[in-house]
Amino acid sequence: MNGQPLTSELARLVHSSLPEQQEEAMRAARFGLIDYLASGFYARDDAGVAKLWRIVEAEGGSADVPVVGQGRKASFLKSALLNGFIGHALDFDDVHSDVRGHPSTVILPALLAAAAAHRPSAERLLAAYAVGVETMARLGRTIGAAHYEKGWHNTYTLGVIAAAVAAGYLAGMSAERLEKAIGFAATQSSGMRIQFGTEAKPLHAGLAAQAALLSIRLAEEDFGGTRTGLDGDIGFFGLYGDRAAAEERLLAGWGSDWSIVRPGLWFKIYPFCSAAHHAADAALRLHQSGAFLREEVERVCILFPPKGDAALIERNPSTGEQGRFSVEYVVALALSGYPLTLEHFTNRPIGPQLLAFLPKIERQYDGGIEPAAQAVPKGRFTIVEVVTKNGDTYRERVDCPRGAPGNALTLDDLQAKLQASVPDDPARARQLVRTIMNMQSADDLQMLLTLI
Amino acid sequence: MNGQPLTSELARLVHSSLPEQQEEAMRAARFGLIDYLASGFYARDDAGVAKLWRIVEAEGGSADVPVVGQGRKASFLKSALLNGFIGHALDFDDVHSDVRGHPSTVILPALLAAAAAHRPSAERLLAAYAVGVETMARLGRTIGAAHYEKGWHNTYTLGVIAAAVAAGYLAGMSAERLEKAIGFAATQSSGMRIQFGTEAKPLHAGLAAQAALLSIRLAEEDFGGTRTGLDGDIGFFGLYGDRAAAEERLLAGWGSDWSIVRPGLWFKIYPFCSAAHHAADAALRLHQSGAFLREEVERVCILFPPKGDAALIERNPSTGEQGRFSVEYVVALALSGYPLTLEHFTNRPIGPQLLAFLPKIERQYDGGIEPAAQAVPKGRFTIVEVVTKNGDTYRERVDCPRGAPGNALTLDDLQAKLQASVPDDPARARQLVRTIMNMQSADDLQMLLTLI
Known part of the structure; x- marks a missing residue:
């Protein structure tokens, strides 16, 4: 030095x-x-x-x-x-x-x-x-x-x-x-x-x-x-x-x-680990597209860059609190049409329908996909891919989730968050x-x- | 596991x-x-x-x-x-x-x-x-x-x-x-x-x-x-x-x-880092032998096994408090005839005579010397070698210093320590x-x- x-x-x-x-x-x-x-x-x-x-x-x-x-x-x-x-x-x-x-x-x-x-x-x-x-x-x-x-x-x-x-x-x-x-x-x-x-x-x-x-x-x-x-x-x-x-x-x-x-x-x-926010945005878009029903989902693949999911340590959460660190739980909620709000991330047990959905969801990693220039964090992306029972495939990719720098909340958004908190x-x-x-x-x- | x-x-x-x-x-x-x-x-x-x-x-x-x-x-x-x-x-x-x-x-x-x-x-x-x-x-x-x-x-x-x-x-x-x-x-x-x-x-x-x-x-x-x-x-x-x-x-x-x-x-x-206690015992023995005066010392070598002095981070202490982690200071005190007692390890500056002695003292390492079976800690020893101005060499080796397991203090020793503390x-x-x-x-x- x-x-x-x-x-x-x-x-x-x-x-x-x-x-x-x-x-x-x-x-x-x-x-x-x-x-x-x-x-x-x-x-x-x-x-x-x-x-x-x-x-x-x-x-x-x-x-x-x-x-x-x-x-x-x-x-x-x-x-x-x-x-x-x-x-x-x-x-x-x-x-x-x-x-x-x-x-x-x-x-x-x-x-x-x-x-x-x-x-x-x-x-x-x-x-x-x-x-x-x-x-x-x-x-x-x-x-x-x-x-x-x-x-x-x-x-x-x-x-x-x-x-x-x-x-x-x-x-x-x-x-x-x-x-x-x-x-x-x-x-x-x-x-x-x-x-x-x-x-x-x-x-x-x-x-x-x-x-x-x-x-x-x-x-x-x-x-x-x-x-x-x-x-x-x-x-x-x-x-x-x-x-x-x-x-x-x-x-x-x-x-x-x-x-x-x-x-x-x-x-x-969203009230959970930021490393799952990309997947949340992607899964919400897939759900809101109306292209398939939850019951039609055969499997879900969540694709990260290598180590992009290090913070998401819970693969088999049993409570909503553990679900804060489970991208599987977040995606299961979103694809099931639940709002990603606080009441789903408490220390109460996760319901049987959601638990049954979790095994359909798997993580994959691909170091060959080019990150976007605006990616937040740098080098990060998440792709959520749904394959339905009849073989259709739906994909959404998110590089910069809502709330992140480049896709920032406004003062009105923050005031709304504060108002909802009291x-x-x-x-x-x-x-x-x-x-x-x-x-x-x-x-x-x-x-x-x-x-x- | x-x-x-x-x-x-x-x-x-x-x-x-x-x-x-x-x-x-x-x-x-x-x-x-x-x-x-x-x-x-x-x-x-x-x-x-x-x-x-x-x-x-x-x-x-x-x-x-x-x-x-x-x-x-x-x-x-x-x-x-x-x-x-x-x-x-x-x-x-x-x-x-x-x-x-x-x-x-x-x-x-x-x-x-x-x-x-x-x-x-x-x-x-x-x-x-x-x-x-x-x-x-x-x-x-x-x-x-x-x-x-x-x-x-x-x-x-x-x-x-x-x-x-x-x-x-x-x-x-x-x-x-x-x-x-x-x-x-x-x-x-x-x-x-x-x-x-x-x-x-x-x-x-x-x-x-x-x-x-x-x-x-x-x-x-x-x-x-x-x-x-x-x-x-x-x-x-x-x-x-x-x-x-x-x-x-x-x-x-x-x-x-x-x-x-x-x-x-x-x-x-002694009220200083235990890693210097071997050297302290050795230096006290050398001093008590009466074989040389401080003024006759040309140089002192303190020999450790490799990394045996890791805790002794002060090579050039300026206060007695720093001297708690300086084998050089401890050896300088002992060879100068000072008792190794608390008043020499306070935050007061080290006196000029002792400071002038420190540069004569160096550390060396030898991984080839066989540790003793009774060594405490395991594998440790310290050899203090004094070379006088007329070329005489005096060595003392300590493997298990006083107070260490195998050379333990008695209840009387401990009672004396407690009494000295109040x-x-x-x-x-x-x-x-x-x-x-x-x-x-x-x-x-x-x-x-x-x-x-």
């Missing part, structure tokens, strides 16, 4: 970042905040939230930071555990293709707690969010595809560092302290994909956000730690993945553009959107905190 | 363990508890402890579990963060060669909290400690040397799982819940050796203990999580190390003997030793909690 260590150079770039000078980045951050809150409100009565509250209550502690959709507060660190879990509980929150994971449900819980503690301007919070997404996207590009494929859950492994950077930036932390905060976060980086399909997956987001805040507190207390946590053979990249070209991927061009804008966040219109209180959804789209000052931000 | 998944088989074996039937194991556990408390009392005024308290106090919370040497209590989870840090703050606590790390400073903080919550008998606590050490030793044997060498800090990565298993065993948790607790712990497994030589290293012990207890609480609340966290390509062993022969190394012969007895815990007589209160040390060596009942254990 030439020049400065990665860690110190990243800290320096973060410290001097000015994303608020790019209006597009601020607007993208406002969109992301709306989507995070919608995803969280949807989950406000989730059973896992109640379990986490019991653990938090037994610990006791101060009530400083609002917890999304709960009408109550928790301590600085514990609020992040809860808000991270809540945002990701239904897997309805945004993803980012460079991250190969969920940025906002780790970064924003850390920032909400830091906002309650430091009372920055709303602009500063949005800027910190853009800096966090930028960090997480660049960590993802640097660490490489093998990291995720090996079994790591990027939302946790990368999110903890990104959220620490974002919260440190919000607090105006010096570059020297940011270096240590990065090291404290990196040394708490964990999370295994083997937990996908269980409540532990969204818990990872909460654990990452909480660990990020602890990293910031340790740095504020001048606790001793490495200032080169990302560097060298035994630093973060050496240990967790690939550090070839790390300098270029992590640092080059920082601040000339913002990853929260390009490629941008992917807001979900169906009993449409005024609240409207007030939240108005507040988020217009907030600038510290007072505006404190007002937002009273609404979540 | 044949038969049951590793995770469920481990949980079943843990659940049915009866180490209290082996008197040697119980006695070794009593020794380990004395040594952990001594190591913690030594650190009671450590600056890092005060920093952690400020973070804990800002969070607020209940006061349920005593914190070693502090005369005050913290909440269930936070007590483990503090007690883990305190036990390891000076790197004076026990190590275990199978673990290649520090078992007691992760396992015992988790058990002290679980003891305050569940009020088990003292025998149950000691048995749970033996089960935790057994688990951690077997995890270490299974994951292989490459795990540590790659950059992981085994105290954290393996400790979090072992402490969760121990605390779950103490609480009488079912095998099914233990399976999930193992998964919750494994997915929080982290810790990078790049933090060695900073306060973050002992913090790892606290983070591991705290994460272990959270894992237990999640399992108690029936939070959803994988029951096969150790298994398969993307499970713990697949992701963090080697799973070849995992079944044999992790499970075979469980309960026929206890790793807390054979090979046993290594209690330190020099102002010899009665307390005596009472602690008496209590620990005799405790059986739940009341005995609650009495102990009032003394720490």
Whole structure:
């Protein structure tokens, strides 16, 4: 490696970042905040939230930071555990293709707690969010595809560092302290994909956000730690993945553009793993074509590029919750004419008709098919092919599903998602959107905190 | 892999363990508890402890579990963060060669909290400690040397799982819940050796203990999580190390003997990294021989087997704290006639005379030297060779340093260590030793909690 260590150079770039000078980045951050809150409100009565509250209550502690959709507060660190879990509980929150994971449900819980503690301007919070997404996207590009494929859950492994950077930036932390905060976060980086399909997956987001805040507190207390946590053979990249070209991927061009804008966040219109959204769009089109009835389906082939289905670990789900990671279940639902809405992705058992449909569906892989230029994520596509009992074949291919960058949701779409998440209180959804789209000052931000 | 998944088989074996039937194991556990408390009392005024308290106090919370040497209590989870840090703050606590790390400073903080919550008998606590050490030793044997060498800090990565298993065993948790607790712990497994030589290293012990207890609480609340966290390509062993022969190394012969007895815990007589203890013994012998004066030393060679010095990451320490991981500093102290006591391993700068001595000392490696049968750790030795200005050469070789299994400390040695850790209160040390060596009942254990 030439020049400065990665860690110190990243800290320096973060410290001097000015994303608020790019209006597009601020607007993208406002969109992301709306989507995070919608995803969280949807989950406000989730059973896992109640379990986490019991653990938090037994610990006791101060009530400083609002917890999304709960009408109550928790301590600085514990609020992040809860808000991270809540945002990701239904897997309805945004993803980012460079991250190969969920940025906002780790970064924003850390920032909400830091906002309650430091009372920055709303602009500063949005800027910190853009800096966090930028960090997480660049960590993802640097660490490489093998990291995720090996079994790591990027939302946790990368999110903890990104959220620490974002919260440190919000607090105006010096570059020297940011270096240590990065090291404290990196040394708490964990999370295994083997937990996908269980409540532990969204818990990872909460654990990452909480660990990020602890990293910031340790740095504020001048606790001793490495200032080169990302560097060298035994630093973060050496240990967790690939550090070839790390300098270029992590640092080059920082601040000339913002990853929260390009490629941008992917807001979900379906409450399941984004890797199944291409197949969902394709299967819905096939169903809506009216060309065949479910009973006429002989078999279904779902075609991916090699490893394009790594996140979809459930081939034989027995509950809707497991179905969030089953492309078979999603396609079975769509071809059966069910809407792809939340009530089909709970912890209730999957009905017998759908279970009987699953064995007709198989996955295939083809490395020879040319990905589309606009594909999201890069190199991805999904083809759903239905063969009917009388031998007819129907195919649909999707390269960039609805909600993904290039096929993005509008503010109206996001407002509709937020309204659906608080169906009993449409005024609240409207007030939240108005507040988020217009907030600038510290007072505006404190007002937002009273609404979540 | 044949038969049951590793995770469920481990949980079943843990659940049915009866180490209290082996008197040697119980006695070794009593020794380990004395040594952990001594190591913690030594650190009671450590600056890092005060920093952690400020973070804990800002969070607020209940006061349920005593914190070693502090005369005050913290909440269930936070007590483990503090007690883990305190036990390891000076790197004076026990190590275990199978673990290649520090078992007691992760396992015992988790058990002290679980003891305050569940009020088990003292025998149950000691048995749970033996089960935790057994688990951690077997995890270490299974994951292989490459795990540590790659950059992981085994105290954290393996400790979090072992402490969760121990605390779950103490609480009488079912095998099914233990399976999930193992998964919750494994997915929080982290810790990078790049933090060695900073306060973050002992913090790892606290983070591991705290994460272990959270894992237990999640399992108690029936939070959803994988029951096969150790298994398969993307499970713990697949992701963090080697799973070849995992079944044999992790499970075979469980309960026929206890790793807390054979090979046993290594209690330190020097407050620095155990990988430098061989060299310390050798250098002290050379100094005590009186064959040469420091001023006559031309150069010193410290000879290891290849990678035998991986933990000793500081070649040019500038403070005594960094010197805990510098074999050069340890040898320089010993050859200069300084006692290898705590006051030389604080965060104060190293004096000019010692600094000037360091460049005379070099490390060498020889893979051709036959390790001794009694070597601890297996395959390890250190040879210190002094060449004087007039060309004389003096060598000492150590295979099993003082305090290591095979050259173990006695109860009197441990009592002396405990007494030195509370020099102002010899009665307390005596009472602690008496209590620990005799405790059986739940009341005995609650009495102990009032003394720490």
